[in-house]
Amino acid sequence: MAVCARLCGVGQAGGCRRRAPVEEEEEEVRGEEAPRSLLQLPPEILVEIFSCLPGTQLPLLALVCRKFRHILSTDTIWRRRCKTEYGVHENLRKLEVTGVSCREVYVKLLHQYRDILGLWQPDLGPYGGLLNVVVDGFFIIGWMYLPPHDPYVDQPMRLKPVFRIHLMEKKTATVECMYGPKGPHNGQIQMVKKGEFCTKCLQTDYHRMSGGRQEEFRTWLRDDLGRTLDDIFHEHMQELILMKFIYICQYDNCLTYRRIYHPPSRPDDLIKPGFFKGTYGSHGLEIIMLSFHGTIAKATKITGDPNVPAGQPTLEIDLTRPVRLPAMEQLRNFSELSRVILEIRDQISREERLADGAEEAKSSRAESSQVPPPLVRQEERPADRPETSENGERQPQEVQSFVLPEEVMARNEDYPRSCRICFYSTGLIAGHGFSSPERTPGLFILFDESRFGFIWLELKSFSLYSRMTDRFQNSQPPSLEAFDEMLQAMQQWTT
Numbered sequence: 097m098a099v100c101a102r103l104c105g106v107g108q109a110g111g112c113r114r115r116a117p118v119e120e121e122e123e124e125v126r127g128e129e130a131p132r133s134l135l136q137l138p139p140e141i142l143v144e145i146f147s148c149l150p151g152t153q154l155p156l157l158a159l160v161c162r163k164f165r166h167i168l169s170t171d172t173i174w175r176r177r178c179k180t181e182y183g184v185h186e187n188l189r190k191l192e193v194t195g196v197s198c199r200e201v202y203v204k205l206l207h208q209y210r211d212i213l214g215l216w217q218p219d220l221g222p223y224g225g226l227l228n229v230v231v232d233g234f235f236i237i238g239w240m241y242l243p244p245h246d247p248y249v250d251q252p253m254r255l256k257p258v259f260r261i262h263l264m265e266k267k268t269a270t271v272e273c274m275y276g277p278k279g280p281h282n283g284q285i286q287m288v289k290k291g292e293f294c295t296k297c298l299q300t301d302y303h304r305m306s307g308g309r310q311e312e313f314r315t316w317l318r319d320d321l322g323r324t325l326d327d328i329f330h331e332h333m334q335e336l337i338l339m340k341f342i343y344i345c346q347y348d349n350c351l352t353y354r355r356i357y358h359p360p361s362r363p364d365d366l367i368k369p370g371f372f373k374g375t376y377g378s379h380g381l382e383i384i385m386l387s388f389h390g391t392i393a394k395a396t397k398i399t400g401d402p403n404v405p406a407g408q409p410t411l412e413i414d415l416t417r418p419v420r421l422p423a424m425e426q427l428r429n430f431s432e433l434s435r436v437i438l439e440i441r442d443q444i445s446r447e448e449r450l451a452d453g454a455e456e457a458k459s460s461r462a463e464s465s466q467v468p469p470p471l472v473r474q475e476e477r478p479a480d481r482p483e484t485s486e487n488g489e490r491q492p493q494e495v496q497s498f499v500l501p502e503e504v505m506a507r508n509e510d511y512p513r514s515c516r517i518c519f520y521s522t523g524l525i526a527g528h529g530f531s532s533p534e535r536t537p538g539l540f541i542l543f544d545e546s547r548f549g550f551i552w553l554e555l556k557s558f559s560l561y562s563r564m565t566d567r568f569q570n571s572q573p574p575s576l577e578a579f580d581e582m583l584q585a586m587q588q589w590t591t
């Protein structure tokens with residue numbers, strides 16, 4: 097009975113009716129024999145077995161008997177756990193020199209700090225940002241991701257280490273602040289609550305340089321950013337993020353990070369969701385996150401500015417409204433493109449008014465207000481356009497020529513001259529301090545799997561986005577709901 101109760105997860109008092117009494121007795125006999133036979137196995141087999149168990153279960157196993165405890169002190173087991181669970185591929189034998197065991201690395205470093213691995217947004221007000229905490233050899237490192245220099249969206253991200261944690265001695269892991277010219281120095285990390293931690297520098301004097309503040313600033317510009325003050329005025333956004341970061345490090349010396357997730361991927365998505373860097377008018381390059389939500393796709397700002405802060409949905413793409421581009425010679429003409437897009441916008445408002453009317457007339461048809469009537473949508477979708485969001489399978493898209501209308505400003509003239517498909521979309525515009533935010537019409541252009549563009553009709557400007565190819569581990573959301581909740585929460589973080 098004891099064995100059966102354990103297997104079924106039901107206490108003895110609750111009883112278990114799943115098996116006949118005869119079978120229960122048999123189980124009981126086997127149950128008694130099992131530990132004996134396990135103990136009889138040669139140690140090397142036990143090492144092999146224990147190496148396959150999650151590291152978190154091993155301490156419990158050590159409580160079973162002295163033999164198990166002894167075997168669990170074998171470092172091979174822990175080396176395997178470090179590799180399997182945390183991807184430590186480093187030659188862990190190197191550790192022997194320092195006298196630190198793989199078990200200590202597992203327990204005091206990897207397991208201890210497992211909750212800070214993954215993607216985070218620093219609390220830098222409207223500026224936001226992206227921090228990726230990874231296991232790197234025997235270190236846990238927090239990398240700040242900065243976009244490439246404006247307007248080169250295709251170049252890789254610039255990475256800057258912000259902190260690192262490692263096991264310098266056996267007792268506890270050491271946290272170090274990585275900012276400043278004098279190398280790593282003492283820092284602190286504290287888990288505030290689930291999904292939030294803060295870092296603190298304990299030696300801010302290490303950030304200082306001889307020659308005073310001005311010299312500090314100039315050296316920082318030159319060494320860290322490869323920039324002069326003049327450059328900054330032209331392409332300042334991501335730099336401002338760093339400035340704010342340094343300001344906080346030096347004067348408040350404590351910085352909070354909130355967990356963000358990589359957008360979940362479904363087989364019928366238009367392209368793979370993920371992070372992109374994009375041009376953003378005179379604000380420099382920004383980081384956005386593209387995610388799919390049924391009939392719409394969203395681009396959420398990961399970095400922001402005082403007008404439209406991080407966390408806001410900068411673009412909303414209506415996947416039920418593909419746009420057939422005018423012929424090349426007409427495409428050059430801004431008013432022609434404008435006419436096409438505004439026609440769709442007016443059509444949408446008409447449908448919404450109709451739907452609202454219908455809703456008032458018959459409250460049971462409330463759902464129709466969310467989705468435009470199919471008949472009208474068919475008209476908007478030319479026959480040769482593929483369905484991309486509703487029938488599951490992604491179909492090959494016809495390539496069409498693309499060129500920006502003459503009046504539209506682009507930071508980067510080096511944009512693709514052909515595209516797969518375009519959709520009616522809206523872009524978020526606001527005044528300073530996110531005042532009177534407004535969704536304005538525009539055109540989403542999908543160039544290929546890793547590049548898309550957006551024409552801001554009202555601003556007559558074009559943004560080009562390019563996929564971040566960096567690998568992000570420990571960043572999958574636990575569920576679709578968790579991801580949606582995060583998106584909602586992000587809007588509150590910075591406003």
Ligand SMILES: [Zn+2]
Pocket residue numbers: 273274275276281297298299300302303
């Ligand atoms: Zn520091």
